[in-house]
Amino acid sequence: MATSQKDTRNRRPTLSQVAKRAGVSEITASRALRGGGLVAQETLARVEQAARMLNYVPNRLAGTLAGGASRQVGVILPSLSNIVFADVLKGLESRLEGGGYHPILGISHYDAEREERLLRDLLSWRPAGLVLAPACNSAASRALLQAADLPVVEIMDIDTDTADMAVGFSHRSAGRAMAHFLLGRGYRTFGYVGHDITTDFRAKARLEGFREGLADIGATLTGIRIMEGPSSVPLGKQGLETLLRELPERPDAVFFSNDDMAVGGVFHCQTVGLAVPDGIALAGFNGLSIGQALPTPLTTIASNRERIGFVAADNILQRLLGKTPERIQRVDFKLIPGGTA
C-alpha cells in the first residue's frame, strides 16, 4: 500500500523533471508555466515542450501550500433533489469556470450537524471562498467562518443576518406578493400545499409571508397540507388531492411551495375534471419551465436561480481581486400572472 502509493506518485512527472529536461532551474520552469512573463521566449518554448512531452500536470496542492492562492471554492447546498439548486449550481459553476476556479461540493440535506461537518471538511481544503445556501445557522458554523477569514456568500434568502455577503431575495416578500396578487384577483379563501417545511426554512418563510399578506385584508388560510419529502410533481398531485378531501369547503385558490408541486396540482384537477382557475385557482413558485409549458401557463413567481449562483460566484471572484462588492445583492423575484389563477 505505502509503496504502491509512493510508486504512483513517483510516476507523476514533477516540475523538477520538467525543468531538468528543459535545461533550466525549477523556478524558471515554474514561471514559464504560470505565464507571468519575465521568461525569455526561447526558454518558454523549451519548458512548454518539455512539459508537453512529459504529460506534466502541475500539483496545485503543493502550489497552494507554497503560497499560491487556492482555486477551489467550497459550495454547500441543502439538496440536489430540488431542481432549484441544480440551477444555482449551474450558475455558480459557469462563473467559477470562467475564472479558472472549481466548485467543491457538499450537500447538507437541511441538517445542521451535517452542514457543520461539511463546513469543516471544505475548509480543510483551504478554498479561496465559500458559497452556502444555509439550512440553519449554528454558532459553531459562525465561529468557523469567522476564524477562516475568507469571502463567504450566503445565497437564496436575504432576510436573515449575513456574516459576510448575501445574494438572493426575500422569500417572505415573495409570499406576500403572491397573497396580494391572488387577493387582487378576487379570491378570498385559500389553501396551501407544501413540502417538508421543518427543513426548508425558505419555503416556510414564503408561507409566513403569504399568511401575512392575506392577513393584511383579513383573508384566511383555511387549509394547509405539508407533504413529506422533497418537492415533486407527484407529491403536489397527492397533496392537493389530500387537501381537498380533508377540507369541508373547497378554497378559491391554492398556493404551492414550488412549481413542480403546483403542476402536480394541475394534473390532479385534470384527473378529477376540476376546472382551473374557475373551479379552483392554483399558483406555484419558482417559475420552472414545466409550469410555463402547460397548456394553461402556471401562475407563479419566477426566481432567477441561475443568476443567483452566477452573482454569488462573481462576488467571490471580485473579492479575491481585492474589490468589495455590495454586502447584499438582490436578484429579485418576479410575479408571472399565467392563467391558472
Added chain:
Amino acid sequence: MATSQKDTRNRRPTLSQVAKRAGVSEITASRALRGGGLVAQETLARVEQAARMLNYVPNRLAGTLAGGASRQVGVILPSLSNIVFADVLKGLESRLEGGGYHPILGISHYDAEREERLLRDLLSWRPAGLVLAPACNSAASRALLQAADLPVVEIMDIDTDTADMAVGFSHRSAGRAMAHFLLGRGYRTFGYVGHDITTDFRAKARLEGFREGLADIGATLTGIRIMEGPSSVPLGKQGLETLLRELPERPDAVFFSNDDMAVGGVFHCQTVGLAVPDGIALAGFNGLSIGQALPTPLTTIASNRERIGFVAADNILQRLLGKTPERIQRVDFKLIPGGTA
C-alpha cells in the same frame, strides 16, 4: 496582497500550535487527531481539547502532499441543465460523503476541448479518483488518464470503449427496446423529436438503436425533428408541433429524446385537442417523475440515474480500498408501459 495572504495563513492554527498547547510533539498530535489508535487515552483527550480550543481545521493540502491520500474525487458532467445529471450528481455525492470524500465538479458542455481542460484542472488537485460522463473521447484525454494512474469510472453509457471502469447501460439497446415495444403495440409509422444530437451522443445512440429496432421488421422513421438546446418541456412541445406541421401524414407514434420533451409533446396534444394515444402515441425516455404524474402516465424507459452515480462513487471507493470491482457494471433501464403508447 502578499502580506495579507501571509497574515491570513498565520492566523490559522496549525498542527504545531495544537501540539504545543497539548504539550506533545507534532506527530503525536497528528496521530491523535487522525484517530489511528496508538495514542494514550489521556494524551488523546488533551490533544482533542487543544484542537477544539484553537478552532483547528487540518490543512489537507499539506496532509495530502505529505503522503496522505486525497479525499477529493473529480467529477466531469456534460451539463446541469438536464435534470438527469443533477440526479447522477446526487447519487455520487451521497456515496462520496459517506466515505468522507467530496466531489470537485466540472461541466464540459459537451465540448471536447473544455473537457480536456477540465480533466487537466481536476487532475492538478490530485484527486483520489475520477468520474466522468464523457462527452467525447480525445486521444489527449486518454493519455492524461493513463498517465494519472487513478481509478476512473465512465458513466451513463457502456457501449463505448472503457479506459478503466464503466457504470450504466447501453443507450443503443434502450432505443431498440422502445422500438420493439411500440411495434408490439401495433404502431407502424414513427416520428422522433430530440434535442441537440450533435452534442449529446447518448441521445444519438438511442435514436440509432430505435432506428435499428424499427428496421428489424422493416418499419420506418418518417420524420425526425432535432431541436436546438438542452431538453426541456417547452422544447418538446415546440418540437412535436413543428414535426406534425412538417409531415404530410401523422405518424402512429413519436419517440422523444427525453421525458421532459415528451411531456411537452403531451401538452401540445392537449392544446390542439389531439387524443393520446389514439390519435398519436407518445413515448419518452428516462422515467422522470413528471411523466409519471401526468393524468395518463407517460410510456417511457426508466433509467436509474441516481444509482448510476452511487455505484460509480462506490467503485472508486472500492478501488481505493484495494478491491477490484467489475470493470463494467450494468445499472439497467426498464421499460415502463404507461398509457401514452
Added chain:
DNA sequence: GGCTGCTATGGTTGCGCTGTCATGAGATTT
C-alpha cells in the same frame, strides 16, 4: 537475566511548489 514483543512517543526528512532575495549580463544613461 537476557530475549522478544508491545505500546507510546519523538526526531528527521521530504512531499512539490512558490515567495523572496540575489546574481549576472546586456542595454541605457550621464
Added chain:
DNA sequence: AAATCTCATGACAGCGCAACCATAGCAGCC
C-alpha cells in the same frame, strides 16, 4: 567610462503535514 536600469535566471527556504525510523519503558517468556 562609470553608474544605473532592465531582463532573465537561479539559490534557498519554507508552506503544514505524515512516512519512516528510532527510542524508551514495560510486560511476558523460557
